[in-house]
Amino acid sequence: MAFSGLRGQSTDLLRLEYTNVPNGDSGVETSRYRFLLNIPFKLKGGQYLIVGSEYNYIDFDTTRDFPFDDSELEHLHVIDLNLGYIFKWNKDWRFVGILTPRLASNLVTDIVGRDFLLNLTATFWKEVSDTEKPFRLVLGLTYNSTTGLPFPMPLINYYRRFDPSWSFTLGIPRSDFRYHISEKNTLLMALFLDGYFVNAQNDIILPDNDLGSAISLSALVSALGYQFNISKMASFYGFAGYTLLQNGVLRDDKRNNVFNLNNDGSLYFKVGFKVSIF
Numbered sequence: 001m002a003f004s005g006l007r008g009q010s011t012d013l014l015r016l017e018y019t020n021v022p023n024g025d026s027g028v029e030t031s032r033y034r035f036l037l038n039i040p041f042k043l044k045g046g047q048y049l050i051v052g053s054e055y056n057y058i059d060f061d062t063t064r065d066f067p068f069d070d071s072e073l074e075h076l077h078v079i080d081l082n083l084g085y086i087f088k089w090n091k092d093w094r095f096v097g098i099l100t101p102r103l104a105s106n107l108v109t110d111i112v113g114r115d116f117l118l119n120l121t122a123t124f125w126k127e128v129s130d131t132e133k134p135f136r137l138v139l140g141l142t143y144n145s146t147t148g149l150p151f152p153m154p155l156i157n158y159y160r161r162f163d164p165s166w167s168f169t170l171g172i173p174r175s176d177f178r179y180h181i182s183e184k185n186t187l188l189m190a191l192f193l194d195g196y197f198v199n200a201q202n203d204i205i206l207p208d209n210d211l212g213s214a215i216s217l218s219a220l221v222s223a224l225g226y227q228f229n230i231s232k233m234a235s236f237y238g239f240a241g242y243t244l245l246q247n248g249v250l251r252d253d254k255r256n257n258v259f260n261l262n263n264d265g266s267l268y269f270k271v272g273f274k275v276s277i278f
Helices: none
Strands: 012-021 028-042 048-062 075-088 094-105 116-128 135-144 153-163 166-172 174-180 185-205 211-229 234-251 257-262 267-276
Touching: 048 185, 075 185, 185 234, 211 257, 211 267
Parallel strands: 094 185
Antiparallel strands: 012 028, 012 267, 028 048, 048 075, 075 094, 094 116, 116 135, 135 153, 153 166, 166 174, 174 185, 185 211, 211 234, 234 257, 234 267
């Protein structure tokens, strides 16, 4: 589960990740494999061009008997192309703009127009690191075509290291509280949103002759985590938690909910390796 639909744009240069939500009372188990690579190119005057891509493979497995053929939901694919531009707005702030064309589909036939989506992000980023209590503030707007909302949504992220051993991040779609055991070892408590939105190429015929045109999941996750820092930028990490809220549904071509797949809370596990700018 997891997944790119509700996240803000990534600050990772490289990420390899596996997420699993086990089969609970809902009879549905979801696994996700995520591979991301972003390459920065330095331009004149402290400007940067970012070019990259992300691939998410989602394995949807069920022991339930649905009143329709669920074979088209077994394997889901989300492929992003990331195009970013960073420049210094003034002495305190940097501007970050990101364009993300997306293909999100079960890919059971040839690619069709409905498989393509578009995400846009524009933010201002301020960071002060040469102080006793370093902080970072990101303020901006993001337009995510998977939400079905015809207007941009706010993106907020505030990080502060208020003690040598403690730090926190407040924001949407993620907040966390960290205890830095040492330079190499960190414990985390996190609350974050996860989800995906994927086109079903062959509309799924449902009871009452409704048609399922897309599968989507949104979840609010509470988790405990551990991070092993290889360097300032590279780390291994793992999380174990629970989905406090979960809404897995089939939607029609107008984004209306036409069938509930999985609305029960469940365990949540994630492990991975990342190289990130922060």
